[in-house]
Amino acid sequence: MHRPIYLDNHATTPVDKRVVDAMIPYFSEHFGNPSSINHQYGWEAEAAVKQTREILAKTINASSEEIIFTSGATEANNLAIKGVAEAYFQKGQHIITVATEHHAVLDPCKYLETLGFKITILPVQKDGLINLNALEKALRPDTILVSVMAANNEIGVIQPLTEIGKICHAQDIIFHTDAAQAIGKIPLDVQASHIDLMSLTAHKIYGPKGIGALYVRRRNPRVQLAAQQHGGGHERGMRSGTLYTPQIVGFGKAIEIANREQESENRRLTQLRNRLWESLSKLEGIHLNGHPTQRLAGNLNISIEGVDGAALLLGLQSMMAVSSGSACSSTTTAPSHVLTALGHPEKLAYASIRFGIGRFNTTEEIDLVAQQLVSVVQSLQRI
Ligand SMILES: *Cc1c(COP(=O)(O)O)cnc(C)c1O
Numbered sequence: 471m472h473r474p475i476y477l478d479n480h481a482t483t484p485v486d487k488r489v490v491d492a493m494i495p496y497f498s499e500h501f502g503n504p505s506s507i508n509h510q511y512g513w514e515a516e517a518a519v520k521q522t523r524e525i526l527a528k529t530i531n532a533s534s535e536e537i538i539f540t541s542g543a544t545e546a547n548n549l550a551i552k553g554v555a556e557a558y559f560q561k562g563q564h565i566i567t568v569a570t571e572h573h574a575v576l577d578p579c580k581y582l583e584t585l586g587f588k589i590t591i592l593p594v595q596k597d598g599l600i601n602l603n604a605l606e607k608a609l610r611p612d613t614i615l616v617s618v619m620a621a622n623n624e625i626g627v628i629q630p631l632t633e634i635g636k637i638c639h640a641q642d643i644i645f646h647t648d649a650a651q652a653i654g655k656i657p658l659d660v661q662a663s664h665i666d667l668m669s670l671t672a673h674k675i676y677g678p679k680g681i682g683a684l685y686v687r688r689r690n691p692r693v694q695l696a697a698q699q700h701g702g703g704h705e706r707g708m709r710s711g712t713l714y715t716p717q718i719v720g721f722g723k724a725i726e727i728a729n730r731e732q733e734s735e736n737r738r739l740t741q742l743r744n745r746l747w748e749s750l751s752k753l754e755g756i757h758l759n760g761h762p763t764q765r766l767a768g769n770l771n772i773s774i775e776g777v778d779g780a781a782l783l784l785g786l787q788s789m790m791a792v793s794s795g796s797a798c799s800s801t802t803t804a805p806s807h808v809l810t811a812l813g814h815p816e817k818l819a820y821a822s823i824r825f826g827i828g829r830f831n832t833t834e835e836i837d838l839v840a841q842q843l844v845s846v847v848q849s850l851q852r853i
Contacts (some may be wrong), residue, residue: 474787474788474789474790474791475789475790475831475838475839476789476790476791476828476830476831477790477791477792477825477826477827477828477831477835477839478791478792478793478824479674479768479826479827479828479829479831480623480624480626480651480674480768480769480792480793480824480826480828481826482673482674482679482778483673483674483675483676483677483829484485484676484829484830485673485677485678485720485724486676486677486723486724486727486829488503488676488723488727489676489677489720489723489724489727490720492719492720492722492723493678493716493717493719493720493723494716496515496518496715496716496719497701500514500515500518500715501515501715502514502515502516502715503515503563503712503713504516504712504713504715505702505704505712505713507564509523515558515713515715518715518718518719518722519539519713519715519718519719520534521525521719521722522718522719522721522725523537523723525722525725525726525729526670526683526685526721526722526725527685527731529654529658529725530649530653530658530659530660530665530668530685531658531659531660531661531662532660532661532685533688535688535706536685536686536687536688537684537685538683538684538685538686538705538706538708538709539681539682539683539684539705539709539713539714539718540681540682540684540709541680541681541682541684541795542671542672542673542679542681543572543574543648543650543669543670543671543682544574544615544682545682545709546648546669546670546671546682546683546684547572547574547578547646547648547669548574548578548698549579549615549618549666549684549695549697549708549709550617550669550684550686550695550696551565551575551579551582551615551646552578552581552582552696552698553695553696553697553708554614554615554644554646554667554693554694554695555582555585555614555615557694557695557696558586558614558630558644558694559614560616561612561614562610562611562612562613563586563587563588563612563614564587564589564590564610564612564613564614565579565582565587565588565589565590565613565614565615565616565617566589566590566591566592566605566608566615566616566617567579567589567590567591567592567611567616567618568591568592568594568600568612568617568618568619568629569592569594569807569808570593570594570598570619570622570624570625570627570807570808570811571592571618571619571648572619572623572648572650574648575617575619575648576591578663579591579612579617588612590608592604592605592608593811594649594811594812596812597627597760597761597762597764597812598622598625598627598715598759598760598761598808598811599617599629599630599764599814600618600629600630600634600763602630602633602634602637605618605634605637607638608769609637609641609643613641613643614643614644615643615644615645615646616634616638616643616644616645616646616752617645617646617647617648618631618634618645618646618647619647619648619650619651620647620649620650620651620652620656620658620668621646621649621651621652621655621656621765621766622651622693622760622808623650623651624759624771624806624808624809625759625760625761625765625769625771625808625809625812625824626651626760626765626766626768626770626771627760627761627764627765628648628652628656628761628764628765628766631647631663631665632656632662632663632664634663635663635664635665636664638664638666638807639664642691644666644667644691644693644753645664645665645666645667646665646666646667646668646669647667647668647669648650648664648669649668649669649670650669650670650671650674650682651674651766652746652766652768653671653674653675653725654675654724654725654728654729654732655675655728655732655766655767655768656732656766657735660685660687663834665685665687666686666691667684667685667686667687667693668684668685669682669683669684670682670684670685670723672681672720672721672725673719674725675724675725675728675830676724676728676829677720677721677723677724677725678716678717678720678721678724680714680717681714681717681718681721683710683718683721683723684708684709686708692697697709697710699711705799722735726762735767735829736767737767739767739768739827739828740767742768742792742827742831742833742836743767743768743769743770743825743827745833745836745837745840746770746825746827746836746839746840747770747772749837749840749841749842749844750843750844751771752844753774753844753847753848754775754776754851755774755775755776755851756772756773756774756775757772757773757776758770758771758772759771759772759773759809759812759814759822760812763832767827768825768826768827768828769824769825769826769827770824770825770827771822771823771824771825772822772823772825773809773814773820773821773822774820774821774822774823774847775820775851776851777820777821777847777851778820778821778850779820779821779822781821781850782821782847782850783821783822783823785846785849785850786842786843786846789838789839789842790839790842790843792823792824792825793823793824793826794806794821794823794824805820805822806822806850809822821847823843825839
């Protein structure tokens with residue numbers, strides 16, 4: 471029995487063996503607490519943590535004191551959004567975000583709404599990109615935060631961060647971006663793009679689960695954040711809790727590899743993605759979701775008319791691991807909030823599939839998947 475071909479790399483990725491090798495010594499050998507400043511065990515762990523901090527900072531053109539480790543992008547988003555809301559509520563109580571954001575952004579905003587904050591959720595265009603004029607129009611004197619993701623987890627669309635950052639900074643409004651899908655895959659620069667807060671995670675880029683970071687700007691302007699977890703005062707008081715050294719080491723190694731191999735990997739993934747799309751595009755009623763070029767290399771998101779989504783997924787399950795909509799809502803057959811935001815009709819006979827092609831997928835796998843998908847869809851279309 472073969473396991474299904476894994477094409478769900480936007481949900482999570484396998485940990486690269488090189489990352490595992492780097493992590494191993496930090497469990498039982500260099501196990502010290504990085505906060506222990508009085509002995510060698512602590513120093514060893516602290517040196518490893520410092521190294522990852524530096525790699526992350528360099529990757530996004532920040533400085534290492536601006537990196538706050540968290541348990542992942544969900545926590546980083548919560549810390550950024552609630553932390554700003556709590557620190558700046560006297561200045562204003564209006565926050566702007568976008569309809570296609572991850573729930574880890576939308577839900578903290580919804581929560582803040584129950585506390586009295588005002589939330590504007592910007593729509594997106596048919597291609598998944600936000601309209602910059604609409605953003606500018608939505609800004610108010612009491613706007614304290616704009617949160618727009620770097621790359622979308624369902625349709626792979628990459629938002630124009632630099633243009634958004636310019637608009638926010640011209641009016642002294644804090645700009646947060648959820649870069650969980652972008653880090654390691656596309657160049658990111660917090661200076662050039664005027665980004666004040668950036669959420670990161672390791673497990674979408676062949677690193678371990680349960681580790682992430684929040685970049686918090688310290689200069690021009692210095693961003694204030696109210697801690698959401700109190701305790702020993704770790705991470706400059708913004709996120710208390712003993713640092714998880716092995717995961718942090720893995721995060722650093724994963725980013726280091728991703729940076730080094732970014733260009734060649736993106737070239738290869740684009741080829742695989744195009745190959746898959748070419749084979750599938752002959753299907754009747756198929757279309758591509760999201761901007762055709764301004765998207766992540768490994769992402770392909772398609773809809774097929776006249777096919778029942780649940781039936782299709784059932785037919786594919788034993789052959790391939792893909793996702794309909796987002797992983798968080800794949801237990802329902804309703805279209806995801808992202809596809810709905812693109813203006814998708816809520817038709818019953820409508821199948822949408824997200825392919826996340828990754829580092830370990832091969833051309834043979836892509837050809838097999840294409841072949842199988844075409845045959846299952848055609849047999850469903852015949853009934
Ligand atoms: C995966 C993901 C998250 C959640 O990250 P975790 O590290 O799993 O908490 C948030 N935002 C986006 C865009 C994601 O893809």
